[in-house]
Amino acid sequence: MSAARMLTGDRPTGRLHLGHYVGSIANRVRLHKRYESFFIIADLHMLTTRNTREDISRITDNAREMVLDVLAAGVEPDQATFYLQSAVPEVGDLFTLLQNLVTVPRLERVPSLKEMARAAGKEEMPYGLLGYPVLQAADILCVRAGVVPVGKDNAAHVEVTREIARRFNHLYGDVFPVPELIQAETPALVGTDGRAKMSKSLGNAIDLADEPAVVRRKVLGMYTDPNRIRADVPGRVDGNPVFVYHDVFNPDRAEVAELADRYRAGRIGDVEVKERLAVAVNHFLDPIRERRARFAAERGLVDRLIVEGTERTRDEVRQTVTEVRRAMGLTGAYQRIRRRAERARRVTDPA
Template sequence: MRARVVSGMRPTGALHLGHYHGALKNWVRLQDQHDCFFLVADWHALTTSQPEPEALANRVYDMVVDWLAAGVDPDRATLFIQSKLPEHAELFTLLAMHTPLSWLERTPAYKDWLSRAGTENASYGFLGYPLLQAADILIYQANLVPVGEDQAPHVEITREVARRFNHRHGSTVLTEPEALLTDTPRLPGLDGDKMSKSLGNTIAMRDTPEATTDKVRRMPTDPQRVRRSDPGEPSRCPVWPLHQIYTDADTRSSLAQGCQRASIGCLDCKQPLIDAIVREQQPWRERAEAWLAQPKQLQWVVELGTERARTVARQTLREVRDAMGLAY
């Protein structure tokens, strides 16, 4: 039996390079080694905003297209939409009967939200999102949850919820998952800050070569290199961290020397980066176009994955109900 992995994303629409290098690249690797369940966490998207129904649907399928374009294979991994499985909501409700309120109130995201928005703007759904996240994981009896180090506390809450449930009912009904710590590089955006849609500084996975070229060319560079003849320092340049991901050591060494000696300009330095990103994007665009040309097949992939997930979710719920004395 292969270890089971569960992970997911809120539906934000078409994805960017940060999503790929932070999560999708790892998902593609994991699907060859583990039994993977990847969910569109659309209920989680409602905890902090209320998008228009049509907009939400478009975001869901735009995101799934990018999963498939990145190489996530529905024959090797289970892809599904959270809201199509009311079993998640039922387990969330049953776990709520066991979970102390203080566990949810102490989560950093909730405390940060209260400090910014105030209690009157914090919904019960947002307070309970760590428990819904725990239900998403526990209902598939996940062994591993891939996260960056900063997200490990989210998995620990899930472990505590499972441990409390098992202790109270005197049996190991729910699997305590382990955090699978992954190297998720902080991909800089066009302004040097973390790449994020909310900051408007992204390069989309499916951007055209022209759009990618234009975006990278407009990125700020070493602020102390005012003229082309001024020597630069790559460590001060917001573009350089992208080179660490996209160009090889020899290329970086040559570019660094050229920058420090002022023998090349900033656009000369950016061109190998542009070429590398465009090469990476090409197969994504091709795969995405194939899926977009057959929307019914795209929906079928999601429906098939949802039914596959439902089989596992229902089995877990039966065991939970039995343990709680609800099998009547």
Template sequence: MRLLTGDRPTGKLHLGHYVGTIKNRVKYQYDYDCLFIIADLHMLTTKRSTQNIKDISGNARSAVLDMISCGIDPYKSRFYLQSGVMDIIGSIYFLMNNLITVNRLNRVPSLKDMANDINEEMPYGLLGYPVLQAIDILGYKANIVPVGKDNLSHVEVTREIAKRFNNEYGEVFPIPEPVKSIDSSLVGIDGKRKMSKSLGNSIYISDNDEEITAKVMKMPTDPNRIRPDIPGKVEGNTVFIYHDLFNKNKQEVEELKERYRAGKVGDVEVKKRLSNAIINYLEPFRERRREYESVDKLNKLIADGTFYAREEFYKTYIDVVNVMGYNKVWQGFNLNTK
């Protein structure tokens, strides 16, 4: 049984990534054969400049190091670079992209949001983003896919493509199941939209104590509470959302909520306690990070994972061309499929 998921190498990972998907990766890593994709081809849909491409290597190492620091065991799981398997991915992508319609892809809600983010008409590559994601998943015959809620619709496209291929040509692909995060998307430190690198409202997994404290102190609280002695609202309050998620001292959290509702604690104290809680929460992450932050170690992990991924994907490619009948076409002309 195999698990596959991953991230685009567009920068450092943040607490929203951790809450949204990485916690599930850590949870399931010993139950499945895990492959984590560094999706540098998907990155081109919104980040395609020459500088973006130059930044892939550093961002890939950063993403892998962030995942290891969160608890992913590098001896159990594999990380691979998507572009390192590009030729085989492209082959299956071309063979299978006729199994879904443009109208169906236009109903994927996240694509319009992504097009709005890049402030241009939707590129062809962005429209095909869920199909390329499907090839990533199906190419490794993944059984489960941990995703945030934004990508649930993408996994549904994958399931539809797998079912149609199996029906038309023969059983090749398991039908993957999405595993949704227990926690919903994490609101950013601005308290307005979900945490996002592009919005500049993130606390990064690699942030130091001073950076965390500075960001927490900027968080909005109850806008109607202009003095500490005014009773405040806890529900929907950004600071308390973070307390609930990252403060391991639940008794302290409940006491702070009670005092806040009664107008007996100031915002500064609540925020200081939150920054300390997040720093304490991330301390084990930092210990794991120090063990693997060598560039040579990270390079080897990614290279080994990518070589493994090529071999595994090629096996699926052979299954696909065989069941579709292309192997017989090639045999007639004495063509080598390797």
């Protein structure tokens, strides 16, 4: 087992976007060469909020697009293990063994679960969604990851994992590393509608794979200062989504400062500020698009990465589950019963 492993990933519900990049992908790119890196395609987690046959039928295409997005963002294919969660059934075994190490009230205090339920239009929380952090703990601990880069909305989930790892080690012996949480320094990126964080399901996202014309159209449609009805009216910069994006994606700090000063003074229109932002975002996305096109042109690459990564991960998880069962004494219990059965058979059937 490697002493330094990282696990991270996403649900295959659609293409990745700028919010994903700011929230965790930038850290994945920065860290993936430092650690032995596992990237989960979390289709079982997807079922907590999207579980129709139509949703499930999209997993294959969405998984492939998601891997391409991660590679395009800067992760090198020979330094990452991608795997499909549902194709590693032993993760479910570990989930079962861990779920009694955390209480319902503790899970009910995880703030993002209620937000996820509301976003999915669910009036009541499904049992699977309540257990989302425990399944996530199984994902992290099954490969014994020591580092987990996540966005702020998943930080509380990883803290549950840390608690479960410590509880297991206390009860049964040191099996799991207590993973380190690495959060993005940038706050969650607001969506183009200015009402909520960027999300695939809300249709307020700029995808990493969007073409330049699509990016420009989305930027020009962005929410700004609702009280600014004309270009000569002084505008609000703080909290204005357009300027939030400028701060994150426009490296020309002098230009950003000049735009902000003119905006506050009522000497520039929203359209010009947005046009400058569209240029900056497209400049940021250009190398990502180029890498995506290159990897997409390598016939069979993405499918091979998923298949080989899934097989390798399953081997690792089998070893972990075997060790967990041994530490808990479950393997010994069965072996003792089996030996008793064999002795009884020899007595009753000596031939």
